[in-house]
Amino acid sequence: MLPDQDGPSGGGGTQGVKEDPAVSLFREYLQLKTVHPEPDYDAALKFLTRISEELGLPMKKIEVCPGRVVTIITWTGTNPAVKSVLLNSHTDVVPVYQEHWKYDAFAAVKDAEGNIYGRGSQDMKSVTIQYIEAIRRLKAAGKRFPRTIHLSFVPDEEVGGHKGMETFINHPEFQKLNVGFALDEGLANPTEAFTVFYGERNPWWITIRCPGSPGHGSRFVENTAAEKLRRIINSFLDFRASEKQRLDTSECFTLGDVTTVNMTMVNGGVAYNVIPAEMDVSFDMRIPPTVNLQEFEEQIKAWCAEAGEGITYKFAQKFMHQNTTSTEDSDPWWNAFSSTCKAMNMTLQKEIFPAATDSRFIRAAGLPAIGFSPMNCTPILLHDHNEFLNEGVFLRGITVYERLLLTLASVAPQKGEE
Numbered sequence: 001m002l003p004d005q006d007g008p009s010g011g012g013g014t015q016g017v018k019e020d021p022a023v024s025l026f027r028e029y030l031q032l033k034t035v036h037p038e039p040d041y042d043a044a045l046k047f048l049t050r051i052s053e054e055l056g057l058p059m060k061k062i063e064v065c066p067g068r069v070v071t072i073i074t075w076t077g078t079n080p081a082v083k084s085v086l087l088n089s090h091t092d093v094v095p096v097y098q099e100h101w102k103y104d105a106f107a108a109v110k111d112a113e114g115n116i117y118g119r120g121s122q123d124m125k126s127v128t129i130q131y132i133e134a135i136r137r138l139k140a141a142g143k144r145f146p147r148t149i150h151l152s153f154v155p156d157e158e159v160g161g162h163k164g165m166e167t168f169i170n171h172p173e174f175q176k177l178n179v180g181f182a183l184d185e186g187l188a189n190p191t192e193a194f195t196v197f198y199g200e201r202n203p204w205w206i207t208i209r210c211p212g213s214p215g216h217g218s219r220f221v222e223n224t225a226a227e228k229l230r231r232i233i234n235s236f237l238d239f240r241a242s243e244k245q246r247l248d249t250s251e252c253f254t255l256g257d258v259t260t261v262n263m264t265m266v267n268g269g270v271a272y273n274v275i276p277a278e279m280d281v282s283f284d285m286r287i288p289p290t291v292n293l294q295e296f297e298e299q300i301k302a303w304c305a306e307a308g309e310g311i312t313y314k315f316a317q318k319f320m321h322q323n324t325t326s327t328e329d330s331d332p333w334w335n336a337f338s339s340t341c342k343a344m345n346m347t348l349q350k351e352i353f354p355a356a357t358d359s360r361f362i363r364a365a366g367l368p369a370i371g372f373s374p375m376n377c378t379p380i381l382l383h384d385h386n387e388f389l390n391e392g393v394f395l396r397g398i399t400v401y402e403r404l405l406l407t408l409a410s411v412a413p414q415k416g417e418e
């Protein structure tokens, strides 16, 4: 029995009404604790094995790194030689601050309005179940398509994808999938519109080390680490302010169109009265695909040189691929995607994803990928407290994928495919 909200309105609008089995499955999946830092991936594997049996579709498990398994469920098309459609989702979720949640973040409570609360309800366990349910419905209706559809369930997206999609994309088993087009996660949209992502900003995580002269905390020592650190911080944060200004004063820019810079860590020092020999500062930067990355790094070098002698930097993350996916009407995949949405009277907002998802590895491999989570009329709550998705929005999303798969898996073979 799945928990509904307690109290006089417990279950609310849903009381006495039998819950859609797709909603029950979604709530069951939300209860699996695939949460970092120690995700219960075994529970997800067991769940997906059951799904593969229910759907009557074969499943493959590929251990890309020790303890990190990518699961593939495949619905082979009538023309398996042509390229496939990949429906990708990650199985892991980010941790919660339980004390800030209205309900247990892993109880999948549904309130009187039909809002389903749980870590992963937006990011992205909803999408996983929507893919599965769309396939279930299409199969039950006796449909077949020329193109093969693969569902991939990958670990570790939330910690950078290195032991997940980044490794899988270079694995021979990925090549065997013969992917032509991929769908992956997007973001909710608070309005009636749906956001679709055709590219991502490049994540660069940098630590800058400022060496300096040590000495007694009571003196005016020359050339201290802190003075250099201050100049570095000023350069980065002045740039941050100018980019924010550009975003705030432009009608057509979204977050994905400007560079964000955030100072996220500062380290150094051993005692109040000892001037340190070095201090470090770290920044999370997100750079739009239109920016020249070589020039941007030259700018960073110049800021370091201007800040003083001996400053060095190291990247913890430096993604260099800038591929975007075509959203031209002449592109067969985009045409299939967008015309299906149009036929369903959905308004699409095309954007660059502000953060990083596994789509970046798919695009870096030269494949088209669209980031899309069919969650309109929904506040953006990924990684936030009280993440929820309304069951009505969730159920409508299944219909959206059903219609999308009808057209995407039937896109006519392109030149060189047969």
Ligand SMILES: CSCC[C@H](NC(C)=O)C(=O)O
Pocket (backbone or CB within 6 Å): 157, 158, 159, 160, 161, 203, 317, 355, 356, 357
């Ligand atoms: C760069 S690897 C970290 C990935 C993470 N993704 C999301 C969606 O939060 C991020 O953008 O910070």
Ligand SMILES: [Zn+2]
Pocket (backbone or CB within 6 Å): 090, 123, 124, 157, 185, 357
């Ligand atoms: Zn995600």
Ligand SMILES: [Zn+2]
Pocket (backbone or CB within 6 Å): 094, 123, 158, 382, 383
């Ligand atoms: Zn996430």
